[in-house]
Amino acid sequence: MAKKQLTQSALERLPRYYQYVRDLREKSGSESVSSAALASFVGVDDTQVRKDLALIGVKGCPRVGYKSALVQKTICRVLGFDQPYRAIIVGIGQLGGALANYGAFALYGLQIAALFDNDPRQIGRTISGYAVRSSAEIAGFVAKTGVRLAIVTVPRRAAQEVAAMLVECGIDAIWNFSHTRLEVPAHVAVRNENLGVGLAELSYHLHR
Amino acid sequence: MAKKQLTQSALERLPRYYQYVRDLREKSGSESVSSAALASFVGVDDTQVRKDLALIGVKGCPRVGYKSALVQKTICRVLGFDQPYRAIIVGIGQLGGALANYGAFALYGLQIAALFDNDPRQIGRTISGYAVRSSAEIAGFVAKTGVRLAIVTVPRRAAQEVAAMLVECGIDAIWNFSHTRLEVPAHVAVRNENLGVGLAELSYHLHR
DNA sequence: TAGATTGTTAATCGATTAACAATC
DNA sequence: TAGATTGTTAATCGATTAACAATC
Numbered sequence: 001m002a003k004k005q006l007t008q009s010a011l012e013r014l015p016r017y018y019q020y021v022r023d024l025r026e027k028s029g030s031e032s033v034s035s036a037a038l039a040s041f042v043g044v045d046d047t048q049v050r051k052d053l054a055l056i057g058v059k060g061c062p063r064v065g066y067k068s069a070l071v072q073k074t075i076c077r078v079l080g081f082d083q084p085y086r087a088i089i090v091g092i093g094q095l096g097g098a099l100a101n102y103g104a105f106a107l108y109g110l111q112i113a114a115l116f117d118n119d120p121r122q123i124g125r126t127i128s129g130y131a132v133r134s135s136a137e138i139a140g141f142v143a144k145t146g147v148r149l150a151i152v153t154v155p156r157r158a159a160q161e162v163a164a165m166l167v168e169c170g171i172d173a174i175w176n177f178s179h180t181r182l183e184v185p186a187h188v189a190v191r192n193e194n195l196g197v198g199l200a201e202l203s204y205h206l207h208r
Numbered sequence: 209m210a211k212k213q214l215t216q217s218a219l220e221r222l223p224r225y226y227q228y229v230r231d232l233r234e235k236s237g238s239e240s241v242s243s244a245a246l247a248s249f250v251g252v253d254d255t256q257v258r259k260d261l262a263l264i265g266v267k268g269c270p271r272v273g274y275k276s277a278l279v280q281k282t283i284c285r286v287l288g289f290d291q292p293y294r295a296i297i298v299g300i301g302q303l304g305g306a307l308a309n310y311g312a313f314a315l316y317g318l319q320i321a322a323l324f325d326n327d328p329r330q331i332g333r334t335i336s337g338y339a340v341r342s343s344a345e346i347a348g349f350v351a352k353t354g355v356r357l358a359i360v361t362v363p364r365r366a367a368q369e370v371a372a373m374l375v376e377c378g379i380d381a382i383w384n385f386s387h388t389r390l391e392v393p394a395h396v397a398v399r400n401e402n403l404g405v406g407l408a409e410l411s412y413h414l415h416r
Numbered sequence: 417t418a419g420a421t422t423g424t425t426a427a428t429c430g431a432t433t434a435a436c437a438a439t440c
Numbered sequence: 441t442a443g444a445t446t447g448t449t450a451a452t453c454g455a456t457t458a459a460c461a462a463t464c
Contacts, residue, residue, distance in 0.1 A: 063446080064445075079408045080415030085411065085414055098306035102303065206293055217455070258424090262423070268421075
């Protein structure tokens with residue numbers, strides 16, 4: 001689909017460009033954007049921006065800049081934000097509940113398909129319009145709907161077991177918010193969202 | 209305090225080593241850990257681990273490995289997790305509420321000091337033992353308690369204004385969960401927690 | 417001792433930045 | 441045209457990896 005494999009670092013910059021261009025168009029309706037403006041927002045060199053945009057096939061106009069609508073649309077397409085995809089959330093504690101309610105996911109093409117928990121006190125609750133279902137139903141739900149992404153917000157000690165079960169069910173992408181690293185087969189994409197990393201940076205700054 | 213300035217990438221690896229060693233000691237009580245074991249967990253080269261540990265002054269024993277208690281304690285100290293620090297949370301929506309309840313922060317030395325919101329319907333609510341206060345009280349609270357870190361979970365359009373006010377109050381570290389980049393003076397540390405970056409990676413994988 | 421692991425220097429790799437020509 | 445901005449090659453920089461000696 002994409003012309004070239006994007007590097008990890010490019011993959012981290014693109015959503016930031018996307019955010020900037022989206023905001024820019026909403027606020028000022030500006031039709032073009034320069035690599036220098038994008039660079040200063042994201043905090044990289046302007047050459048970097050031009051390389052990234054060239055990589056995804058966006059051409060600019062010397063003297064003018066890049067068409068902002070084209071930049072937005074192309075990033076959207078390359079990252080797959082224009083082809084809505086669904087996710088289940090497994091583990092409806094504080095964090096899982098917050099994510100179920102989180103409106104901003106729509107900006108990135110993500111829809112929540114269902115919520116699961118194995119605590120009987122949670123099952124049957126309704127959050128943001130979704131009934132919480134028993135984890136025992138996950139396999140059937142995934143088989144029926146073809147959902148491929150799971151957001152894992154279970155406690156640390158349950159995470160590995162849950163991940164193994166999800167992979168068994170056919171899930172091939174996991175967004176992991178539990179505080180542990182997951183072992184999964186190579187074909188499954190895992191993104192670990194470790195809040196400790198963010199805290200390390202801030203704590204180090206505060207105590208220096 | 210620290211012997212050398214840590215690079216950004218080292219600062220991202222250290223909390224992962226910390227997590228592994230903490231888990232290891234809890235589960236197996238193992239007294240030593242090899243650079244190879246740490247490397248395979250975090251997904252880096254073992255030479256990298258030895259360099260990182262040398263950088264923070266941890267010495268190992270050839271043939272044996274590193275003392276796990278020492279590794280844990282030293283990382284803890286270098287990152288400042290052993291000197292508890294407090295944060296206020298500004299913006300008590302879904303996400304702010306979830307963070308207020310989030311138990312895992314204690315593992316990283318973080319304590320929540322107070323919650324603030326400017327919605328009259330939120331003010332006075334009690335979450336996780338904390339009463340939600342009016343944002344108008346932030347300046348006084350910061351001056352009185354000396355809190356330096358603020359967790360910002362307000363909507364995007366309010367974020368820049370809130371950040372400016374916090375800096376004015378003396379806050380010098382911001383953990384930003386709003387979907388926008390903040391402009392702050394150079395002495396203020398900002399960590400942007402952009403969920404879009406995580407979604408970009410997963411979405412790209414799913415649509416490839 | 418023998419062998420496993422650390423510690424450190426050198427080599428490699430990739431990402432970032434600089435320079436400058438091409439272009440509208 | 442003149443001038444601003446893109447596009448691209450070359451140079452630099454830093455991080456990662458390889459190699460191997462030191463050590464208990």
